[in-house]
Amino acid sequence: MDREYLHSTQDIDFKFYQNEKDFVVDEIPMGEFLGRGNYLILKVQKVELTTWDMIAIFAEYLAIPAQKIGYAGLKDKHATTTQYLSVETKYEALLKKFHHNQIKILSTTRHSHSIRMGDLVGNRFSINLYELDAIDAGKIEKVARKIAKSGLPNYFGYQRFGRDAGSIEQAREMVKGELFIEDSKLKSFLISVYQSDFFNEWLRERILLSKESGSSEFVLLSGDVFVSKDGKLSTPKLIPSKEFAAKKIAPTGLLCGRDAFRAKYDAAEIEKKYDDEFLQEKGQRREALVYPSDINCKYVKKETMLNISFTMPKGSYATVFLESIAGKNYSAKDVKRDKKSKKR
Known part of the structure; x- marks a missing residue:
């Protein structure tokens, strides 16, 4: 299912590649x-x-x-x-x-x-975007800063679901009891795929709802479950717009399973479509939005390349940030450079 975003530069078609030179990641310890x-x-x-x-x-x-x-x-x-x-x-x-x-x-x-x-705060990324002129590079930086301010939908990236996303169907068959998996690591991976796919579908519906309302921000609903900076979950009776705007709290989505904190009221009407109350594995909540920070852009005219560096909280995906900027979904095949092509 497609991942939807609130901000993008859909008229700009840049390229990026996951390889040792163009995709650099540094872990930030706790x-x-x-x-x-x-x-x-x-x-x-x-x-x-x-x-x-x-x-x-x-x-x-x-x-x-x-x-x-x-x-x-x-x-x-x-x-x-x-x-x-x-x-x-x-x-x-x-x-x-x-x-x-x-x-x-x-x-x-x-x-x-x-x-x-x-045991980490997040990751620092340095990624090269290709086939851009200086004007497009400026537009990308502007949209990236807008996303950082209003929040990035915290989807699980394509990497979560395996090379061809075939693991999603495999996970569903296993949960239904139609497929027996003996390997405990594979079983655990498929459970996480099952939960992640539901989360992504829920988040997509919430982003579409926000867009339909005419908002360029994530629209909150009564009964949403919020997480504070100290990790406490709550469902306030009144929508806490001021605290959300101040980034003191963040709305969360469900990773279905037992003992998970569930949404109420209007939020529950959407959430229950992406829940499996019979799943025996432990459930949890995941932030619906994250905020990329410390964005730095450097345009190299000779290579028609923009280097963009930024910091992401743990558990979030740099490729999702790039998808949001581009207004399109990527797959593993899209970001792999042909070995026969000229090395940069």
Whole structure:
């Protein structure tokens, strides 16, 4: 199902590619590392590898189970990405001899505990957009700043659903009991695909509703579930427009499952269409909007290229931001440069 957006530059057709030069990601850790403790923190850079691939390489080199290596989040494969890993300090000497063509240890420090999933603030992206003139580049920067101010619909990007999005149908069949999956990791992945697809469909309807009302902002409904900056969920009786405008709270959508906080009143009428109350896995809420920040644009006339760098909160997708700017949906095939084409 198509992802809909509130702001775009639909008359501008730019290109971007997910590769090591044109798509760069730097993880922003939760806070400062102590510089002492029983865990070694590695700042690593990887090229054209998934996070799982990289962890498997370190696990094999250190002769330890992959579960012994801590990490905060998964990073794109087709990119140059920097992130943090943790291992016990007893492997420090061995890691000084580590060498791999696609992985570089940039620095090390120590900390009191291992890195856990979610231990990051967000990610900093630097992406090259091609086939643009200076006027189009200016329009893109203007729309990007408008999105950052009013909020980006927090869709799950195409990466969530596998290369051809076939995992969505597979997930539905598994949940219905028509497909048996034995592998626990695959089963967990398909459950997340199932929840994510429902969330995206719900968010699309809410964006269309906002557009139909003539608003260029996300329209709130009575019964919406909001999350505050400290992570508390609430359903106020009155629509909290002022708090929303001040970015003190954000509306959320449902990732269906047990024990999840559900919407009420008008918001519930839409939400229940994208719910599965019989799903046994734990449900949760996801912010409907996120706010890209620290946007910086640099146009290179000689290459008809605009470099756009920005920071995104954890769990959100840079490609969704680019989709919103372009007013179109991308797939993995759209952003892969043909190997035969000229390298930039």
